[in-house]
Amino acid sequence: MASTIKDIAKMTGLGLATISKYLNGGNVRPNNKRLIEDAVRDLRFVPNEFARSLKTRLSRTVGVVIPELGNQFITSIITTMEDILRKLDYAVIVCDCRTDPRREKEAVTFLMHKRVDGLINMPTDSTGEHLKPALDAGIPIVLVDRILKSLSGRVSAVVVDNVEAAEKATRFLLESGHEEIGLILGNEGIYTTQKRREGFLNACAEFSLKPGEEMIRFSDYTLEGGYAQMKALLSLPKPLTAVFVTNYEMTLGAMIALNEAALKVPDDISVIGFDKLDLFGAMYPHLTLVKQPQNAIGECVAKLLLGLLSNGSALPLHQIITLPTQLCEGDSVRKLKRI
Amino acid sequence: MASTIKDIAKMTGLGLATISKYLNGGNVRPNNKRLIEDAVRDLRFVPNEFARSLKTRLSRTVGVVIPELGNQFITSIITTMEDILRKLDYAVIVCDCRTDPRREKEAVTFLMHKRVDGLINMPTDSTGEHLKPALDAGIPIVLVDRILKSLSGRVSAVVVDNVEAAEKATRFLLESGHEEIGLILGNEGIYTTQKRREGFLNACAEFSLKPGEEMIRFSDYTLEGGYAQMKALLSLPKPLTAVFVTNYEMTLGAMIALNEAALKVPDDISVIGFDKLDLFGAMYPHLTLVKQPQNAIGECVAKLLLGLLSNGSALPLHQIITLPTQLCEGDSVRKLKRI
DNA sequence: CTATGAAACGGAAACGTTTCGTTATGAAGA
């Protein structure tokens, strides 16, 4: 049977309160400090987190709800967060909701039952309904990558400047003389999808271009989706000269579709992809890419949540942090005209 | 303030024990059942897991220690496991140890402090030292993908038949007439690496071939590693006619290196890769692949652990489950001779 | 030496369950 604080009390002759106090960083007389430390070592004492949580109402656990674990962007963020949180003794419970709002809601309920201290969510349900119960319960929430208008001011968030990212990429294509540009987006309702579409359209408008609806394809941020939409784009009557794909997995899928169609990049078609510079940057031809600061995002999310968790009962100061992206030039975009 | 079982007692006039019993699936009189259900609904009662855990000494939480979250094979297994476990109300705490034995040991300690009911581990430390404390504490352990000899009989495990997988792949190359075959393996000490090497050598021996040490490259199961080792193989004085790469990420890396070297598959060099049929299978040329049953592995691990968790204090019947792999033929292997 | 006050100490009451051992209930059989 594991030893308890009572065993330490018995062994040292001290009171429970004193020992508890010391274990939580309080001051005790040097002599007692030594006594306690010895006893802890001899008895291999490990505090019972259950009892501690029961009293403090804190689990030192945070829940993470994501649409999909098998996604490079997401796992890289989780890895960074988990690292920071675990160092501060927070456990991370990951719930993959498979991009299904019903499952997402279930995940939030589940995590509330597990009494997580905080919640990190890359939301699937863009209404934000799923988070209401957590909000009502006063659980601090940090959104990642996507903002929910309906929760404005009540949650923190870390996103990238999607509009600007898409503008930069599209502008780069336009300035290179491309006018028939395909766009492969993620799921229609989702924040990043909308923002990236917006940026794309902004840039087009700057060049007095109004791309047809058939050039703008919604997909689902998966390899298969990118593959299918690239195929669809290739079967349009009017051939494209360029395509902009808006996440890593879809970029892979699109590249596969281009390979299958025996189209050469950039000779037959120009491509701008997304994320994972190490992979695409190494490919031949080096892809021109929009790069998101994945580590910074993870770090930011973790710090933000830790801030909310530690500020106790004070009014939570929710903030939205927008990080910049970078357009990394490769040689997958053909210059149709001198700039 | 959240309501407790006491509030329900007050509202229904029943005793604590009766309510607790009912909530845990016990029988109560139909009339009382109705009373309790009504009260639970009205008071929005949610059992306090802290108190429950304190009494039962069970957290309904399992820990998962892995070498690397950003790895397709691993995340696909975790997704499957998490799904099954969460349905049964088990939370999954994921710890990424970055293929670092020190961090791995820390992760096990951390999870023990969090008092997980069980442990799932894809071990980095091949001595198994890191799991000893958990073993001593009587925490059920299931290993994934890798077996630790030193823990034989004390833990369960789910692996694939790595020797056979490598034999099949290598034999396929040999039967196609290849004799200069490169092999790209993972980290040297690791179980799968050793087994896949063994299978490779077995097949070579069948054909009375003794590949030089320089043809067998150890790496680290990452894209960068596969890329670097493919480069190294290409710079050997004697050119290869084929290469066998033994995981997904390294296969990607190797393909990039081949692209960069402007080598055509299978004309200039034949390739057999690993995993992720959807991606490589769709690529042109379709890669010939060793496919591991990732879903089955995840399912098996979850079921095995659940079995250990539910058999209570009975002697744990540890088993090692070996699942078969499949060689999926594409057109990345050139026939140098008629079979 | 005593008075003083800050710092350390410790007893006891929570926190919200589960469970043990006992008692109450009520339907069936005598």
Added chain:
DNA sequence: TCTTCATAACGAAACGTTTCCGTTTCATAG
């Protein structure tokens, strides 16, 4: 109507912490 007996209900004692708040300790000043 009275036993009998299986079943359900119950009171109280845990589980191992933290914390409130009254008490003790002890260094320093007087």
